[in-house]
Amino acid sequence: MMCRRSTHVIVERIAAATRLSPHYVRLIARTASYRYKVYQIPKKSGGMRVIAHPARVLKLFQYWLIENVLSLLPVHPSATAYAKHTNIRDNAAVHCKQNFLLRIDFKEFFTSIGGADVDVLLAKNSGVFGSPLSGEDRHVIRQLVCRRDALSIGAPSSPIISNAVMFELDSRWYRHCRNLGVVYTRYADDIYCSTGEPEVLAVLLGEIRRDLAENESPRLVINETKTTFVSRKRRKLVTGLVVTPEGRVSLGRKRKRYIRGLVCKYIGNRLEESKRAYLRGFIAYAQSVDAAFVVGLIRKYGGEVIDAIRRGPPGGKDNPTV
Numbered sequence: 001m002m003c004r005r006s007t008h009v010i011v012e013r014i015a016a017a018t019r020l021s022p023h024y025v026r027l028i029a030r031t032a033s034y035r036y037k038v039y040q041i042p043k044k045s046g047g048m049r050v051i052a053h054p055a056r057v058l059k060l061f062q063y064w065l066i067e068n069v070l071s072l073l074p075v076h077p078s079a080t081a082y083a084k085h086t087n088i089r090d091n092a093a094v095h096c097k098q099n100f101l102l103r104i105d106f107k108e109f110f111t112s113i114g115g116a117d118v119d120v121l122l123a124k125n126s127g128v129f130g131s132p133l134s135g136e137d138r139h140v141i142r143q144l145v146c147r148r149d150a151l152s153i154g155a156p157s158s159p160i161i162s163n164a165v166m167f168e169l170d171s172r173w174y175r176h177c178r179n180l181g182v183v184y185t186r187y188a189d190d191i192y193c194s195t196g197e198p199e200v201l202a203v204l205l206g207e208i209r210r211d212l213a214e215n216e217s218p219r220l221v222i223n224e225t226k227t228t229f230v231s232r233k234r235r236k237l238v239t240g241l242v243v244t245p246e247g248r249v250s251l252g253r254k255r256k257r258y259i260r261g262l263v264c265k266y267i268g269n270r271l272e273e274s275k276r277a278y279l280r281g282f283i284a285y286a287q288s289v290d291a292a293f294v295v296g297l298i299r300k301y302g303g304e305v306i307d308a309i310r311r312g313p314p315g316g317k318d319n320p321t322v
Contacts, residue, residue, distance in 0.1 A: 010137040014064055025061070029143040032058055036147050036154070052152035061144050062157040069141065072128045073121065075163040076170035081188040082159035089289040091187045098183055098194030102201040104208065105226035109189030110158050113165050115142045115149035117218045121165050162188070165218050173208065180204065201229060251290045259286065259293075263301055266309060280309055 008022065011029075015022040028035065035055040040048040054062060075083065080091040095101060106112065119138050126132040133141075145151065151158040170186055177184035182195040182204060193204055205227070212220055251259075262279045265271035271279065283306065287294045298306050 008136050008140065009131070009134065010069070010140050013068070014061055017064055017068075018060060026140070028057055028061060029140045032143050033147050033149075036152065049153065051154040052147050053154040054147075054156075058144065059156060062155060065141060065144060066157055066160055069129065070157060070160045070164065073125055073160070073164035074128070074167050075160075076167050076174060076186075078170050078174045078184055079163045079166060079186045081186070082163060091185050091192070092289075094183055094185060095192055095194040099196050099231060100194060100198040100201055101230045102191075102193040102205060103226070103228050103230070104191040104193075104205065105223040106189040107221045107223045109220070110151040110153050110162060112220050113151045113162055113218050115146045117165055118142045118145060118151075118161060120217045121161070125164075159188070169211075169215065172211070176207070177204070198229070198231065251286055251293055256293055259283070260297070260300075263297060263305070263309070267301065267305060276309075277312070280312055283309060 008026075011022050011025045014020075014025050018025075032054075035058045036052040037055070038050065038052045040050055043049050119142055122133055122138045122141060142149075145155065145157040145161060147155070151161060166186065170184075173191070174184045177193055180195070180200055181197070182193050182200060185192050191208075193201060195201060209222060212222065259279070259282050262271060262275060262282070266276065266279060283294060283297070294306070
């Protein structure tokens with residue numbers, strides 16, 4: 001008599017890897033939507049952003065899925081967010097030499113990607129998993145990575161899924177942009193298109209709108225209030241960085257001025273402890289995207305000061321060493 005192949009391979013693999021019972025894995029999957037800590041943080045543009053942070057065991061299962069399943073899904077090279085060995089500077093740098101920039105933003109990007117989109121994604125890419133995922137496997141994965149049957153901001157699995165879900169759109173738009181002489185990148189929910197011919201971008205935006213309206217999965221909506229056209233005469237912002245008229249990526253004057261002010265307070269021992277870790281993070285961020293600015297800080301304030309900020313507090317207390 002032939003043994004019937006289990007249709008819950010994913011459940012069994014998660015159970016074996018975590019030394020938990022298959023029954024418990026299924027329980028977590030069924031009740032996953034209730035296993036999030038939900039809170040709100042203010043948006044820079046106003047309003048509040050909902051963060052849903054998964055409970056420890058659910059997060060453990062999501063990380064297992066990232067490592068063993070989701071990392072096998074295709075992601076287009078033009079998608080520079082959440083990828084290894086890339087950062088926001090890489091996304092901005094490719095647009096430096098262009099005179100005109102179009103930025104397209106999506107409304108509620110993560111939560112617009114639903115459980116049905118996850119199922120379609122897994123079914124379309126079944127061949128990359130070695131042995132095809134069964135319908136039951138796809139259903140369990142859908143339960144484990146979705147809250148209320150949609151991706152959430154705060155789940156570690158949401159970024160990699162969103163990039164994979166966008167693969168076909170990224171591929172299509174990248175090819176079309178290349179044919180038009182337009183540089184295309186996407187960083188999370190922001191698309192950037194740049195070129196030397198401004199008229200091209202207006203036409204391109206209309207084409208992307210029509211393509212989205214006809215696209216069945218995912219169903220995304222452009223945030224018209226954040227969709228902008230910028231020329232070289234004006235300051236170009238790409239993933240929060242300034243692309244200068246000279247074609248250089250910069251933190252921008254306002255942010256540089258703010259960091260210098262924090263350094264001055266640090267030297268004068270007037271920087272509260274809560275802001276000192278914040279300053280360390282800012283300098284690390286600046287080093288990765290605008291190293292020339294950090295060199296300028298070292299010249300102005302001295303290497304010992306900047307090194308002391310970078311090292312952090314000895315013994316857990318932040319005190320200037322100079």
